Amino acid sequence: MRDLDGRSYLVTGGNTGIGRATVAGLAGRGAQVYLACRSAEKGRAAAAEITTATGNPAIRVLPLDLARLDSVRSCAAAVRELGQPLHGLINNAGLPGRRGRQTADGFELAFGVDHLGHFALTTALLDCLTAGAPARVVTVSSDAHFQAPGIDFGALQRPGRSITGLPEYAVAKLCNVLFSQELARRLTGTRVTTYVLHPGVVASDIWRRVPWPARPLLTRRMLSTEQGARTSLFCATDPAVAAASGRYYENCGERPPSPVATPELAAELWQRSEEWTAH
Numbered sequence: 001m002r003d004l005d006g007r008s009y010l011v012t013g014g015n016t017g018i019g020r021a022t023v024a025g026l027a028g029r030g031a032q033v034y035l036a037c038r039s040a041e042k043g044r045a046a047a048a049e050i051t052t053a054t055g056n057p058a059i060r061v062l063p064l065d066l067a068r069l070d071s072v073r074s075c076a077a078a079v080r081e082l083g084q085p086l087h088g089l090i091n092n093a094g095l096p097g098r099r100g101r102q103t104a105d106g107f108e109l110a111f112g113v114d115h116l117g118h119f120a121l122t123t124a125l126l127d128c129l130t131a132g133a134p135a136r137v138v139t140v141s142s143d144a145h146f147q148a149p150g151i152d153f154g155a156l157q158r159p160g161r162s163i164t165g166l167p168e169y170a171v172a173k174l175c176n177v178l179f180s181q182e183l184a185r186r187l188t189g190t191r192v193t194t195y196v197l198h199p200g201v202v203a204s205d206i207w208r209r210v211p212w213p214a215r216p217l218l219t220r221r222m223l224s225t226e227q228g229a230r231t232s233l234f235c236a237t238d239p240a241v242a243a244a245s246g247r248y249y250e251n252c253g254e255r256p257p258s259p260v261a262t263p264e265l266a267a268e269l270w271q272r273s274e275e276w277t278a279h
Contacts, residue, residue: 002030004237008086008132010034010079010125012064012118013093015046018140018199021229022090023047026236027056036064036075037093066093066117067103069277076124085132088236089125091118091139091176097160097168107276110168111156115175120277122183126192133191134242137183138235141176143198143250146258148174151265153272175269177248177257182266184246193245195235199228200251 009026013019014035026033027050037043043061051057062078065071079086094114103112122137129135148170155161160168180196187194234252235241241249248257 001028004029004031006030007088008032008034008084009088009090009236010036010062010086011090011092012036012066012121015039015042017225018228018232019090019092020046020050021225022092022232022236023059024050024054025226025229025233026088027051027059028054029237030056031087032058032060034060034062034079036062038063038065064093064121066113066121067109069105069117069120072117072120073124073279076121079125079128084128086125086128086135087132088136088138089122089129090232090236091122091137092232093118094140094142094172097162097165097172099161099163099165100159102159105276106157108156108158108160108168108172110160110165110172111175114169114172115179116273116276118176119179119273122179123274123277126187129192130190135192136236137180137192137194138232139176139180139194139196140199140232141180141196141248142169142173144170145173145177145261146170148258148260150260151175151269153268174258174260177261178266178269179273180248181246181257181261181263182270185263185266186270187245193242195241195244195247195249196257197231197235197249198255199231 009031011019011023014023015037023033023035035043040063047059047061062075064075097110101109177196180194184194231252247254
């Protein structure tokens with residue numbers, strides 16, 4: 001099936017886990033794919049293996065460190081310099097919070113990587129997306145966002161304080177939902193639509209810091225990365241949701257997000273994110 005011939009997509013964190021399976025799914029259908037990740041070496045290795053598996057050589061590796069806003073800007077500039085439209089952006093990369101950790105720009109780690117880096121990348125690429133319209137922005141969130149009671153904006157500019165990192169992760173994933181909703185409102189009439197999703201509980205590299213003896217027990221009943229990528233690919237390509245925007249998906253079906261995800265909170269998050277990512 002080559003139904004994506006002539007269409008181009010950028011996938012963050014595309015060298016491993018759900019992101020890699022997403023790149024493979026798109027490439028297997030004929031798309032040109034920009035694989036954006038921190039390690040150029042790992043990105044090239046993944047691209048070569050996916051090309052061998054799919055027969056599609058149109059996979060380009062782009063350096064991207066979402067924990068550094070200067071890296072995000074450089075990645076976006078590299079895409080814009082190509083002068084080509086973009087038909088889909090899959091904001092896939094993510095990690096849990098870690099106690100005492102911040103990004104290079106001074107934000108709590110999970111928030112800085114999972115939301116703020118993707119906010120900066122997406123807004124910088126809006127011209128490429130509108131040039132490729134109809135185009136889609138797909139953001140991988142988590143059902144962990146239901147655990148966030150709201151957003152303490154002051155805490156986002158401090159190192160994570162919890163032992164597990166899960167409270168910070170829940171807030172970051174709530175931000176993903178709010179961002180997708182607000183982006184949909186701002187893109188009304190442009191033919192660029194947005195989607196946010198829970199991929200399921202997937203045996204991906206997000207669990208790599210769990211000690212080895214416990215990791216196989218933790219992940220053995222989880223979804224494979226290929227199963228985890230199904231909803232991302234559905235939101236990025238399926239004609240059935242072409243007219244939808246700003247909605248939350250799980251298992252390739254729409255689901256109501258947390259009631260905490262209000263337009264008012266989304267607007268405040270957008271305003272602060274603009275201020276924090278300004279040059």
